Amino acid sequence: MTLNYTTDHYGAETAQEFAALGKQLTASELFDVTVKGAEWSTFRTAQKRGDYAVYGLGWFPDYPDPDNYIAPFLDSDNFLNTPYVNKVVRDQLIPRSRRQADRTAAAPVYAQIQKIVAEDVPVLPLWQGKQYVAARNDLNGVEYALNTSSDLLLWELGRGTA
DSSP states (O other): OOOEEEEEEEHHHHHHHHHHHHHHHHHSOOOOEEEEEEOOHHHHHHHHOOOEEEOOOOOOOOOSSHHEEEEEEEESTOTTOOOOHHHHIIIIIIIHHHOOSSSGGGHHHHHHHHHHHHHHOOOOOOOOOOOOOOOOOTEEEEGBBBTOOOOOOOOOOOOOOS
């Protein structure tokens, strides 16, 4: 099995991450793994064409809604350009979830989608990055300083404890 990744799109640590993943899979003795990197322009073109059976991509949500973790991967014309199609997810559950103005009311639909994805495994999240904001006790607005796109919103910070 070849693990494919992009060498220049997500940072220098990507090569180390994929090397570690390849080492773990090979150590299990279930897989014979080769790790192969390519520049983003080559990688993305090949990935969209379906040249890679196993590959890694990063994802940053555009807005804080479960749909942003579902539709870009499972809906038609998805970001991955995947051949995976689940008609129940695509034609019934995603549209049903979007009809719920109260996003918490869509939770049971997302639970159904999550169960299907766990059984079919068309995508497999492997790791998640975290960002932190460190602040002193006399600053407020810290909880709003990072938005969903991981942009640092310095104007949300203020002096004082209120």
